[in-house]
Amino acid sequence: MGCSKLRTELVPGIPAARGNARSACSLVRVVTVACMGAVAMLLLGCRMDMHIQPKYLPYEPTDFFGDGRSERQPVPGTVARGQLRLDELMFSGRENGVVVDKFPFPITQADLNRGRERYNIYCTPCHDYSGTGRGMIVQRGFPQPPSYHIQRLRDAPAGHFFEVMTNGFGAMYSYAARVEPADRWRIAAYIRVLQLSRNATIQDVPEADRQKLTQQSAGQASGQSMGQSQ
Amino acid sequence: MPQIFHRSTNFISRLTIYGAVVILGALGYALYAIAMSPWYTEQYVKRQQPVPFSHRHHAGELGIDCRYCHTSVEKSSFAGVPPTQTCMTCHSQIWTNASMLEPVRASYRDDKSLEWIRVNALPDFVYFDHSIHVAKGVGCTTCHGQIAQMPLTERAGTLYMSWCLECHRQPEKYLRPKSEVFNPYYEPPSGAKQLELGKKLMAEYHVQSLQTCSTCHR
Numbered sequence: 001m002g003c004s005k006l007r008t009e010l011v012p013g014i015p016a017a018r019g020n021a022r023s024a025c026s027l028v029r030v031v032t033v034a035c036m037g038a039v040a041m042l043l044l045g046c047r048m049d050m051h052i053q054p055k056y057l058p059y060e061p062t063d064f065f066g067d068g069r070s071e072r073q074p075v076p077g078t079v080a081r082g083q084l085r086l087d088e089l090m091f092s093g094r095e096n097g098v099v100v101d102k103f104p105f106p107i108t109q110a111d112l113n114r115g116r117e118r119y120n121i122y123c124t125p126c127h128d129y130s131g132t133g134r135g136m137i138v139q140r141g142f143p144q145p146p147s148y149h150i151q152r153l154r155d156a157p158a159g160h161f162f163e164v165m166t167n168g169f170g171a172m173y174s175y176a177a178r179v180e181p182a183d184r185w186r187i188a189a190y191i192r193v194l195q196l197s198r199n200a201t202i203q204d205v206p207e208a209d210r211q212k213l214t215q216q217s218a219g220q221a222s223g224q225s226m227g228q229s230q
Numbered sequence: 231m232p233q234i235f236h237r238s239t240n241f242i243s244r245l246t247i248y249g250a251v252v253i254l255g256a257l258g259y260a261l262y263a264i265a266m267s268p269w270y271t272e273q274y275v276k277r278q279q280p281v282p283f284s285h286r287h288h289a290g291e292l293g294i295d296c297r298y299c300h301t302s303v304e305k306s307s308f309a310g311v312p313p314t315q316t317c318m319t320c321h322s323q324i325w326t327n328a329s330m331l332e333p334v335r336a337s338y339r340d341d342k343s344l345e346w347i348r349v350n351a352l353p354d355f356v357y358f359d360h361s362i363h364v365a366k367g368v369g370c371t372t373c374h375g376q377i378a379q380m381p382l383t384e385r386a387g388t389l390y391m392s393w394c395l396e397c398h399r400q401p402e403k404y405l406r407p408k409s410e411v412f413n414p415y416y417e418p419p420s421g422a423k424q425l426e427l428g429k430k431l432m433a434e435y436h437v438q439s440l441q442t443c444s445t446c447h448r
Contacts, residue, residue: 053354058308121295173319
């Protein structure tokens, strides 16, 4: 059956054809048109203009530059905002070229907390949570770093730790790209906390807390003796 | 006047009417199923990467913190893909002969970026920001799934707007304490306890249920 014959019959004013064959044919035609419309709308929906905009997202490749990177290295000698590093102590751990045992800003409890958090993220894989240098990566074959609790590192100035984090040391790579300078100092402060934790006497504890501690240890001792008597 | 239609036409007409309803319904369901299927959303699809990097090994078995590599997640919209230097921090010393890691060594040697295949990508008209989410108690695994169990990284969500809105409408269902944000093994308390915790955290962290268009589309 030829649907083409029916074209005229769809024009308004001309009576629709009678008979089953003809009405079925026009139904097919309506359905076909509807389907084509739906497909056309779906195809229109496939335009990706807004999905993929002419801008570079972080790390997006480009064919404009030879190395394929859309992110460029700054021109040598560029000083970006906030990167003027005139404070020698803050950014090198040295004063007049000598490594010093000093912090460039006063260390508060908040700094120590931040230092612990950063230490746990960036240092523990090798240096482990207590600083003995037996972290998980060392257990997997990385050369073991020295413990923070050896005399040489107890005596080392704070600036030394900052310098090692900044420039790397031995098998350890630089962490300058991963940890901000201020956070490197906070980590250095936390390393001091770890060292003190193994090298402190009861005299280092403030008077008020000392009593609490002695009470606690007395309680533990009596608890232990009770456990033994049972 | 003789009857034009045979009696059976009654049945056929009913069949076509009900049939049309059923077919349209099935078609709608099929479209929905396709739209939600991994084939279309790329959810759960593992990507072949230049190096078969395993989050299960590094974040799970070794327990390396997410931020060790994704350093900018707390201060930038982009969590950061580590430079080759980060890989070489360990792999300059261990697995140095593994042929699997040759692309990493080549990248470091030749100063050429490793070309990772992106797993989670949003359309350019969505301005998602990692830093604000982790600062308000949205955990990594809330969106990225059980990353510590993925040998090859896959997309854990559909990334549909409805998926985002699920949390934006009711943040209390997903929030966790800030101390647990980077813990890949965190398990939220069940049911009512999570809602209670979530409401408390919403108040504490000043979390709003942001649903205006311009929150994400700018």
